[in-house]
Amino acid sequence: MSEAYWDQLKTVLGTLSIGIDGNGSITRLVFGSEKMPGQRSTERCYHIRNQLKEYLTGTRTQFNLRLKFSGTTFQRRVWQGLTEIPYGIVLGYGDLARNIGYPGAARAVGQANGANPIPIIIPCHRIVAADGSIGGFSGNLSIKRMLLAIEHVELAK
Numbered sequence: 001m002s003e004a005y006w007d008q009l010k011t012v013l014g015t016l017s018i019g020i021d022g023n024g025s026i027t028r029l030v031f032g033s034e035k036m037p038g039q040r041s042t043e044r045c046y047h048i049r050n051q052l053k054e055y056l057t058g059t060r061t062q063f064n065l066r067l068k069f070s071g072t073t074f075q076r077r078v079w080q081g082l083t084e085i086p087y088g089i090v091l092g093y094g095d096l097a098r099n100i101g102y103p104g105a106a107r108a109v110g111q112a113n114g115a116n117p118i119p120i121i122i123p124c125h126r127i128v129a130a131d132g133s134i135g136g137f138s139g140n141l142s143i144k145r146m147l148l149a150i151e152h153v154e155l156a157k
Contacts, residue, residue: 004038007045011056013143016120018045018052025068029118031143052120058150061087069117074102078112085126088151092130106130114138120147132156 003022008015019028019036026048028036042049047065054060069079081100085091091099093106093113102108109127116124119138125147129135134155137144148155 004036005041005044006036006038007040007042007049008033009049009052011052013056013146016052018048020045020048021068023066023068025066026118026121027068029121031119031138031140055120056150061151063121065121067118067121069122071112071115071117074105074108075112075115077102078109079116079118079122082113082116082122082124082126085123088153090126090128090148090153090155092132093127093135094130096127110136123147126151126153128155 004019006017006019008017014031015033017030017032017034017036018026020026024044024047051060051063051065055063069076071079077100078096081096093109097103097105097109113124113127114136116122116138119125125137125144127135132155134141134144
C-alpha cells in the first residue's frame with residue numbers, strides 16, 4: 001500500500017474528513033468524522049484544509065488541488081465534467097450528460113454524481129433536477145443548500 005494521510009476539518013457543514021495520497025493528491029472527502037487509511041497529518045493536509053476554509057467563507061471560487069480518484073471510465077468523465085462547471089452555475093443531469101458527450105445518459109450521470117469520492121472540490125452540488133429543483137445529494141439536502149448559498153445560487157423551486 002502506498003503512503004496515505006488524512007485529517008479532519010470542523011466547518012459550518014459539520015466535520016469533513018480528508019484523505020490524501022503520499023504525493024498530496026486528494027483521494028477522498030467525506031461528510032462526517034471518518035478515519036481514513038494511513039496516518040493523521042494536519043501538516044500534509046494543510047493546503048486542502050486551507051482551500052476548503054476559503055471556499056466555505058466565500059473567498060475562494062476555484063480549487064487549486066491535485067485530485068486522484070478511481071472509478072469507471074464513465075464515472076471519471078462525469079467527475080471531470082463536474083469540475084468544469086463554473087462557480088455559481090448549476091446544470092441539470094441531462095445538461096451534464098450532453099456536455100460530456102453522453103446525451104440521454106442523465107440517469108447514469110446521476111448515479112456517477114452520487115458516487116463522487118471528493119464532493120465540494122468535485123462540485124456535484126452544482127447539479128440539479130431538470131425542473132430546476134434541488135435534486136439529490138450524497139451528503140444531505142441541507143448541506144447542498146448551504147453549498148449553493150455560498151455560491152449565491154438561488155433555485156427557482
